[in-house]
Amino acid sequence: MPQDYQPDATQQAALAALKNVVAARDWSDQADVLEPHLSDWRGLFKGQAQLLLRPRSTAEVSAILKICHDARLPVVPQGGNTGQCGGQTPSDTGNAVILSLAHMNQVRTIDTDNFTMTAEAGCILSDLQDTAAAADRYFPLSLAAEGSCMLGGNLSTNAGGTNVLKYGNARDLVLGLEIVLPDGEVIDSLRGLRKDNTGYDLKQLFLGAEGTLGVITAAVLKLYPRPRDIRTAYCAIRDVAASVELLARARDASGDRVETFELIPRALVDLVLQTIPDCQDPMPSNHDQHVLLELISSQPDDPGLDRMMEDILGQAMEDGLVHDAVICQNESQRQNLWKIRENAAEAQKVEGASIKHDISVPVSRIAEFYGRAHAAALAIEPNLRLIGFGHVGDGNLHYNMQRPMGGDNDAFLAKKTEINRAVHDVVVEMDGSISAEHGIGRLKRDELAHYKSPIELAVMRKLKAAIDPHGIMNPGVLL
Numbered sequence: 030m031p032q033d034y035q036p037d038a039t040q041q042a043a044l045a046a047l048k049n050v051v052a053a054r055d056w057s058d059q060a061d062v063l064e065p066h067l068s069d070w071r072g073l074f075k076g077q078a079q080l081l082l083r084p085r086s087t088a089e090v091s092a093i094l095k096i097c098h099d100a101r102l103p104v105v106p107q108g109g110n111t112g113q114c115g116g117q118t119p120s121d122t123g124n125a126v127i128l129s130l131a132h133m134n135q136v137r138t139i140d141t142d143n144f145t146m147t148a149e150a151g152c153i154l155s156d157l158q159d160t161a162a163a164a165d166r167y168f169p170l171s172l173a174a175e176g177s178c179m180l181g182g183n184l185s186t187n188a189g190g191t192n193v194l195k196y197g198n199a200r201d202l203v204l205g206l207e208i209v210l211p212d213g214e215v216i217d218s219l220r221g222l223r224k225d226n227t228g229y230d231l232k233q234l235f236l237g238a239e240g241t242l243g244v245i246t247a248a249v250l251k252l253y254p255r256p257r258d259i260r261t262a263y264c265a266i267r268d269v270a271a272s273v274e275l276l277a278r279a280r281d282a283s284g285d286r287v288e289t290f291e292l293i294p295r296a297l298v299d300l301v302l303q304t305i306p307d308c309q310d311p312m313p314s315n316h317d318q319h320v321l322l323e324l325i326s327s328q329p330d331d332p333g334l335d336r337m338m339e340d341i342l343g344q345a346m347e348d349g350l351v352h353d354a355v356i357c358q359n360e361s362q363r364q365n366l367w368k369i370r371e372n373a374a375e376a377q378k379v380e381g382a383s384i385k386h387d388i389s390v391p392v393s394r395i396a397e398f399y400g401r402a403h404a405a406a407l408a409i410e411p412n413l414r415l416i417g418f419g420h421v422g423d424g425n426l427h428y429n430m431q432r433p434m435g436g437d438n439d440a441f442l443a444k445k446t447e448i449n450r451a452v453h454d455v456v457v458e459m460d461g462s463i464s465a466e467h468g469i470g471r472l473k474r475d476e477l478a479h480y481k482s483p484i485e486l487a488v489m490r491k492l493k494a495a496i497d498p499h500g501i502m503n504p505g506v507l508l
């Protein structure tokens with residue numbers, strides 16, 4: 030138990046009561062058990078907590094929240110702890126209870142005719158993908174942390190990932206939700222309906238709320254027909270503007286069969302090759318920018334896909350958009366390409382300090398943003414290394430800056446606020462968003478307060494006060 034915080038008598042009684050809600054193996058106040066739950070994977074935030082609870086049912090979550098509500102104990106919901114903005118990390122006041130959903134990990138039902146799956150918040154994302162595939166269906170949410178992030182975290186951050194272009198964000202994949210409100214009341218809207226116009230769509234409030242309004246315990250998820258064939262190409266392109274034009278052409282020429290379209294700068298490939306073992310250079314190239322393009326088909330061994338990919342790339346080469354390209358000939362080549370893309374975050378961590386921006390602008394303005402924001406950041410630190418990559422198809426870039434080669438981490442991070450502000454000013458001038466898919470958490474709370482309009486902030490605060498009047502849900506996150 031943390032030493033420097035002393036719960037009052039009401040809170041001590043509440044902490045004792047909480048230990049009786051779950052089985053003895055499902056709570057702990059031991060420092061070594063709490064430790065991995067007290068910081069985020071990037072090491073940006075470190076907090077403290079009184080207790081870790083791992084409920085196994087919605088009824089247990091409800092009982093926990095009711096006790097915390099009555100005793101005014103802060104609750105921090107946690108899934109896989111892979112969030113990028115520290116929303117899952119308790120503050121350092123030491124009075125929080127961490128509510129891990131990890132033991133609520135059952136797929137309750139799968140309805141193949143309705144193309145839906147009802148799953149609990151603690152299901153690991155890759156397990157959900159596998160469960161859908163075993164039923165000959167497809168759950169398209171996909172991101173590099175899918176082996177450890179959990180459904181509740183995905184929905185609470187409205188996660189994006191690599192398939193948003195075709196299927197939308199996590200929010201777009203949800204038909205129904207089960208939510209426990211801060212006072213312990215349960216909203217059960219686990220309905221698999223595509224049409225339901227019965228007033229306010231309450232579930233939307235909780236999707237992307239980062240645990241500040243209640244706890245998501247289960248969801249009805251949309252499934253899709255399984256893609257049966259895929260072609261993956263890696264292309265050296267003329268510049269960022271060429272990526273936007275290539276994307277538009279590929280969508281048009283393929284009848285919107287583009288599953289993925291990721292911008293991958295050469296600087297990122299070099300960084301991954303230097304830092305992550307067992308990655309191969311997919312195509313030695315001196316060009317600055319590349320894209321990873323995937324087309325899918327519902328037909329197995331679809332020869333039409335080859336023709337389509339060759340036509341798209343052939344024409345783009347003739348027109349000078351694409352300088353060079355490889356089409357993966359087998360799954361291991363494809364996996365190697367994805368390994369490079371998916372290790373982007375890890376490679377940047379290994380390389381040293383980086384200043385990150387998860388931004389979006391209209392797709393048509395990506396190239397303009399890329400150049401303008403780079404110039405603005407270079408004016409502050411002329412030697413920073415820009416690694417701007419990601420989901421061009423969604424107008425979303427991970428516009429990250431690595432400290433100067435051989436430079437000092439702390440000296441670079443001292444410029445973080447100034448660089449963030451310069452980049453975000455460009456984003457907002459271009460009608461973009463300062464958080465495309467990672468959320469706000471603790472990391473971007475001040476930026477949100479700076480950029481969001483006063484009226485939007487006021488409505489958000491009113492909603493928070495109405496649903497969580499004692500402010501027990503994830504205090505210090507988002508607002």
Ligand SMILES: Cc1cc2nc3c(=O)[nH]c(=O)nc-3n(C[C@H](O)[C@H](O)[C@H](O)COP(=O)(O)OP(=O)(O)OC[C@H]3O[C@@H](n4cnc5c(N)ncnc54)[C@H](O)[C@@H]3O)c2cc1C
Pocket residue numbers: 070105106107108109110111112113115116117130150171172173174177178179180181182183184185186187188189190191239240241243244245246371374375466467470503506
């Ligand atoms: C290598 C790597 C790659 C990534 N790539 C992407 C990417 O491409 N796209 C993307 O969007 N994100 C990405 N992320 C970020 C992260 O994986 C996602 O935000 C993920 O959705 C978080 O899930 P989690 O279970 O780890 O949530 P956590 O980190 O545990 O929690 C995240 C937030 O959700 C809240 N929360 C968790 N569970 C619940 C619940 N049941 N009810 C209410 N609130 C809850 C927490 O309080 C916190 O505010 C990446 C992360 C890593 C490490």
